[in-house]
Amino acid sequence: MLYRIVNRICGLLTVVALLCLIPSSAKAETIGLILTHGIYEYERIHDSLVSYLKKEGHADRVKFLIQRPYPDPIALGNASRKLIVADVDIILTYGAAPTRAMLRERPRIPVLYAGVYEPIAAQIASKNATGVCSKFNISSLVRYLRTSTTINNLGVVYYSAEKESTHQMQELQDISKKYGFEIKPLDLKYKTDLHTMLNDVEADALMVTSSPAANSSLPTILRIATSRKIPTASLLTSDKITAMITLSSDPVRQGELLGGMLVKVLNGTPPQSIKPVCSKKIELVYNVKDANRMGLKISMDLVTEATKLINK
Amino acid sequence: MFFLGAGISMLYMYKTTGNLQSVIDLHRVEIIRQDLVISAQTVQSNLYTFGTVFGQELDVIVDNVIDLGDSANRCLSCHHSKEITEKLHEVNAIVEQYENALSYLITTSANPERIERLRAVAINIGGSLLTKTQEMAFIAGQELSNMTINAIKEIQHSRVILIVTLVLSFFIALAIAITMTRQITEPIYELVNATRRIKAGEFGYTATSAATGEFGELMESFNDMSISLKESNQKIMKNLHNLSNLYSTTLTFHAITSKADIYRELSFGVAEIVGAEQCGLMLPEGEDFVHMSPAVGLTEDAIALLRVPAEKILDRYRHTKRRAMVINNGIEASPTAEADITLGVKNIMLVWVRHKGDLIGVIRVANKKTGEFTEEDVHPLAILANNLSVALENAKLYEDLRRQMWELKNAQEQLVQAAKLVAIGELASNVAHEINNPLTSILGYAELIKEETDIESIMKDVEIIENDSLRARDIVHQLLEFSRKRSLEMKRININGLLTEVIGLVSLQLKDTQIVISEDFADIPAIEGDPNQLKQVFLNIINNATFAMQNEGTLGIATSIKDSTIHISVSDTGRGIPREVISRVFEPFFSTKKEKGTGIGLSVSYKIIQSHNGRIEVESQEGKGSTFTVILPIVFQSPA
């Protein structure tokens, strides 16, 4: 008897709590968003999405409920469950690991993703999910790196617990065989070892995969590598400190494509009828200043092909 | 000779002109560098000004850049200092990059944004090229001035050399004359020389000369003399060496208090001085003389063998008229002969150690490494023996002293133990008394209840019984608390904060009284301590203070730093503690609060502060008040 009353009160409280979460404006739909903490690329995708919605006049139709978990599986899982419990209308996820964490909870809510390098390789497949893939050719990054320095040993920062990062690692292993250089894997499984790993690795260049775990430590990684005069290449854009070469799928374009999908879903198109698209626009940033500082020959091919040059 | 001088001068001249040539070369580098700078500047200015379509200025750029490359390469081909060559290589590398960047810029079409980017990079590289050449100019300039100075110096040198050649040839002629004379007087010189060297301490130096006849004889007898001088000098040196060994050994004796150390030092000292295989000391023990351990060259088993009746030793001692005994042949004569034979002794020396005319030991030295024992060996050991007797005496005195100290300490401990027993007895009787009081009361009231009928009186009695039981329980609790050894939970604490907390607790009780609290907190550093236990201490002391004041007065609480300690004083204006009991306030179960106190609070407090490496001091004036001062170290060091 008592148990039943308590139960009922609890249920009532939950409803009240959820009512508080749902915005008062009845028209606006609540968009749950997993925006992993400390990753500049995801922030840029989101900024682009928001300005797209504004530009297209859909800004008032949505309210964001943002979760900012750390890029570890437990935090991502918790954030996912919170959004599902909050019963949002649509869920957005940026990055493969956050998207996988969300889909593991089997939400009935439509999930739209962006910043997923290769959805199939990252094992992202769900009836409710579609999104924007950010596939580009890692071989190009290796090629540009080779125009600026000789590679015999390439250090690769990746996270073995993330499917996408492991997949990129595998791709690099295949490429290394063609060019005849060694891969020195630096697994972020134990984050506390990061400094030691980076200080000990004997490599003439360092590449950082698009793992959220790796990219939340990107400034540290780049700082150590640069101080050791090891040229760096990154698969995700970063803020103040940038790798010598960054090759990534243009986050602005991804945000726009995602915005387009979101508007479609808001207009009632079921997500399963929207095909995932790949953003073809790439961003190639060449940090000439760092190349100079490390005493490397300036690669004119890179200067020519870059979409952005960091010179000062 | 003159030709030689002329030759040297010519050589110098040649070298100087060579140097001048490199000065000129360097000047040329500077000219090339200036060319390079002009070319680079021209290209840079063209880069800033040209439009998207190239006209004449493209040829200007191309010509200038090719000049630039040529200048850089021309510089490389001549010989330069490492620094300049390094800079030149750097300049060359930049020129190459510059060419590369310009090539891309000139030939790339497509979008203007890309061209702008290429232009910016090219301009940047051009800029660093100009900086590099500037650095090069600086280094070259320095080198130039150094070289010029050197060249001038060398010109001066060549002048000097000409003059020196002239002077030198005169002297060489002179030298030839002298040499010829020398050949005649050489043996005499040699003798004089030999004498000088001997005088300088090179004993044993023999003059070498092919001289015959009188000179030859003289030379021979001189050499004999030198050799015998050398021998006697070696002897002196050896004695000196022994003396210094002796000195170092005796010196250590006086710093030693342990007997074993004396035996060791002696054995090794003797071994060093005499150079024998077995060295050690024998001392009387009962009826025998026994060899001491450690010793040089003797194992524990060997030492055990060396036990000789004292009579035998004393017989030898008297027989030798107290002079050391040296046996190089016929070991049977030794008082330790039995053991000696077993130990493979070939020769032996026994030196007597005496104290106030009595034989107190024997230094036993056997098997000299370099032949037989001599009088020379005896002498230093005799000195050593004298010193040894003093050292042995000292060691004995020291040992006596130690034993006495130990006995004293033992006696003291026994005394303390006895006092403790008394204290425990007193404690037990106190406890018994304390618990007996409430128990008596409980029993009394229980008896009463039996006879009472009205429920109200019964309830009243039960209440009293309850109160007294609680009191008994409190006493037992506190007693347990006192006896329990609680480990400290050390934390960094702010004493002022802790006191404020305690005052907060106390002020609740003082609400209805006329007691005023005066705080005077100094700025004190955080210290290490167990906050709960310290709180208990301050609560105890402050409670005592307020109790002493009954209902009115001033409770003063102050903190201060003195040296490396923190002082927390709690003063009251109460009745004070009588002089005759002030020394007992920290004893367990001592209380001036009569029936209201258990007499445990202060003793527990005392124990707690002690475990914090601190102390509590009391000052009191009867009728005026008391001050309890807790003194805690700022840096806590856990007692070893």
Added chain:
Amino acid sequence: MKKLSALAKALAIALLIAAAVVLPRSSSAEDDVFLIGLIPEENIFRAIQKHRPFEAYLSKKIGVTVKFTILSRYGDIVDRFVARDMDGAFFGIYTSALAMEKLGVEPVARPVNLDGSTTARGYLFTRKDSGIRAIEDMEDKRAAFVDKATATGYIFAVAYLSENGIKKPESFFSEYYFTGSHESTIYAVLDGRADIGAAKGRVMDKLSAKDPMLKEEIFIIAKSGSLPDNTLMIRKDIEPEMKQKLRDALLTLDRNPEGAEILEKLGIKKFVDASRENFGAVNELAVKAGIDIGE
């Protein structure tokens, strides 16, 4: 731009008049120089330096000082030829045809590459993983070309599309742009910035020699026929005697040790005769592509 060139013209005229007034009309040093343009294919400074002995040799042979200069960018080639008052130039495939049409220059000779070829081919290519294999896969894809004035990097591709029924490439592709160089076009396709590209085969082979991955990633959809590359053209008004001297000097280069040394330095085998007829294939291609060279 137009304003500027008008201004330049005016200035040039003014200068000419001034020169005519001040200086007696005589063969000044500048007049005696025979200026030849080079099409840039590598580091231009290296190229000019490589041609230095060649300059000296030709000067000796034709009796006039020969100088080489750079033709700079594709779009500027004809303009620059005029602006620098060149006497001749080594033109590319399409620029040769263009220069013949616009400047009335005449072919003299062209080099034979070390592999024996005197011609070049254009490639139309994609990334292997793009799945594009034929025209029908190309619709709505992004295309990158080198420059409008390249036969291998543009005109051949347009002609190929036209032959296969695509008359308006600009609306057939979703995106359509010029990168400015053969290398850039290849990089654009490799990076995925374009799905389809066209470039000179020799440039791709050169990149591929340094980059073993390239062959794995690129799929060649079509190749052009052989087109006459790098032809020396000279102005029509050069006296026939001089023209003959120049041609003789070039064609006999491989027959004397000094000449052989020069050829080795330039990385070519020898020079062979060139004529207008060689450009039939280029003109055909232009027609197929619907391009009027005279325009």
